[in-house]
Amino acid sequence: MAEFATGMRQIRKTIKKSAEDIAYMSSKGGFNNDQVKTTMIDTYVEMVEEMQKLDKEGQKLEEIIEVLINDLKDLDDDDDVPTRSRYDQLYKEVAKGKKNVAGDKQFFKDILRGIRNEDDETEDGEEMEVMQVQHSRKDPISKKDIVNPVINEACSHVYDRDSIYEFAGKKRSIKCAMQGCSETITLSKLINYPEYWNNIKQQQ
Ligand SMILES: [Zn+2]
Structure with a gap:
């Protein structure tokens, strides 16, 4: 399993190398006209975001x-071997941001800024909006009190289950409705998030 973690780091390195290649391609320019340029930049940005x-x-x-791995190292004879549910629990913790996993944010921010050819000011403005913390008990769509909190792991924004399902209608995925958030919400991937109430209390 230690090899798996090393392998994963290797994969992440390769991904970042590819992102750099795309930034390089976009910097070479050579676009026939502005429309082609805009389309290509959109495509590059999409690729890097993926x-x-x-x-x-x-x-x-x-x-x-x-x-x-640490669980296994500390394992005593009478301990249970880590199970599938332990994995699920860890995945949820990571998804909810307890472990604060965001990937190499700054790296990708710089790459995207290079491709879009943006200056620092606009980008920082956007960032502030995206980082906006959700302090409210209200659902972002219905503006009513949240009854059954669910969290979108991609951006950690919290919704009321009924509200978001009603809003999405027959769609399986929608864009996150929080202002300034560009993440996608896949309804089947929403996670029940009863801990929301504790977090809200701590903030108040
Ligand atoms: Zn969001």
Whole structure:
């Protein structure tokens, strides 16, 4: 399993190398006209954003495996061997941000900024909005009090289960409705999040 963690780090390195290649391609320019340029930049940005997701996912697995390895090291004869449910529990913890796994955020931020050719100011403004913390007991869509909290692991935004299902209708995935958030919510992947109430209390 130690090899798995090393392998995962290797994969993340390769992903980042590919992102750098894309940034290099975009810097070469050579676009026929502005429309082609805009389309290509959008495509490059999309590719790098996908890579960032993979990097984040890779780091999650890395963290989980490391915890599992330590579990095994500390194992006494009468302890239970880590099980599938232990893995699920760790995955949930990581997803909820307890372990604060975000991948190599700064790296991808710089790459994307390079591709978009943006200056620092606009990017920082966006970042502030994305980092906006959810302090409210209200559901972001219905603006009513949350009854059954569910969390979108991609961005840690919390919704009321009924509200988001009603809002999505027949769609399986929707864009996160929190202002400034560009993550996608896949309804089947929403995680029940009763701990939300504790977090809210601590913040108040
Ligand atoms: Zn969100």
